[in-house]
Amino acid sequence: MNKAAKLGHNFTGAQMSPEDTRKMVEYVGERPADMPGDASALAQAREQMNREEGAVGSVPIPGSVKGMLKSTFDKLLGNSPELLIDKLGERLAFERTGVRLYEALIAKAGACATGSELIPTLKQIRDDEEAHMFLLIDALESLGADPTAQTPCADLAGVVGSGALKVITDPRTNLAQALNAMLTVELTDNAAWEMLIKLTDDGGHANIGSSFTHALTEEQRHLNTIRSLLARELGVSGH
Numbered sequence: 001m002n003k004a005a006k007l008g009h010n011f012t013g014a015q016m017s018p019e020d021t022r023k024m025v026e027y028v029g030e031r032p033a034d035m036p037g038d039a040s041a042l043a044q045a046r047e048q049m050n051r052e053e054g055a056v057g058s059v060p061i062p063g064s065v066k067g068m069l070k071s072t073f074d075k076l077l078g079n080s081p082e083l084l085i086d087k088l089g090e091r092l093a094f095e096r097t098g099v100r101l102y103e104a105l106i107a108k109a110g111a112c113a114t115g116s117e118l119i120p121t122l123k124q125i126r127d128d129e130e131a132h133m134f135l136l137i138d139a140l141e142s143l144g145a146d147p148t149a150q151t152p153c154a155d156l157a158g159v160v161g162s163g164a165l166k167v168i169t170d171p172r173t174n175l176a177q178a179l180n181a182m183l184t185v186e187l188t189d190n191a192a193w194e195m196l197i198k199l200t201d202d203g204g205h206a207n208i209g210s211s212f213t214h215a216l217t218e219e220q221r222h223l224n225t226i227r228s229l230l231a232r233e234l235g236v237s238g239h
């Protein structure tokens with residue numbers, strides 16, 4: 001596996017062929033797009049559709065509160081219980097994907113000359129992500145929610161994470177490129193845990209919030225580790 005991208009026959013830049021580029025610009029001038037409207041029409045259409053379209057799925061009603069009045073439900077689970085369940089479901093989906101991402105990263109490190117020494121560190125992080133996943137399962141169950149349900153935000157977390165998943169599982173990417181994708185994941189993870197702790201506290205679930213504090217500390221460690229492993233791979237001084 002290459003440590004860094006190499007110089008090669010990359011023809012994507014316009015400077016590769018100034019004459020062809022000039023002809024292409026000329027052609028676009030002669031034959032503009034035949035679709036009516038411009039960028040403002042597109043923005044307008046998007047705005048209109050955003051107003052008209054429904055939501056991405058729904059939050060399942062916890063089995064334990066089925067048949068209860070909404071007000072009783074709120075009283076039992078705190079303010080905006082749907083939001084809390086949705087966001088807990090999101091973190092659960094993210095941590096589950098995190099386990100798979102680290103497993104893919106471990107395989108990449110194993111294939112790389114400089115990567116094998118990173119494996120114990122990456123395995124530790126993988127295990128932390130798995131433990132966080134179970135922590136979230138417990139939290140959802142304590143609220144009477146079904147941890148196997150895919151909430152709307154869980155669905156969207158999967159869509160957002162699919163880019164990192166593609167980069168890390170692509171056998172052509174090198175370790176630095178995969179670590180770069182993982183840095184995005186860990187930055188998001190840190191911000192999201194902070195937000196979730198505030199949300200649980202605000203919802204009157206301080207016990208859940210305090211059980212998450214340790215997870216946040218571990219996520220901060222993950223972020224620092226990935227940041228310095230990436231710097232090392234890139235040969236950035238001071239690492």
Ligand SMILES: [Fe+2]
Nearest residue numbers: 186189219222
């Ligand atoms: Fe993490």
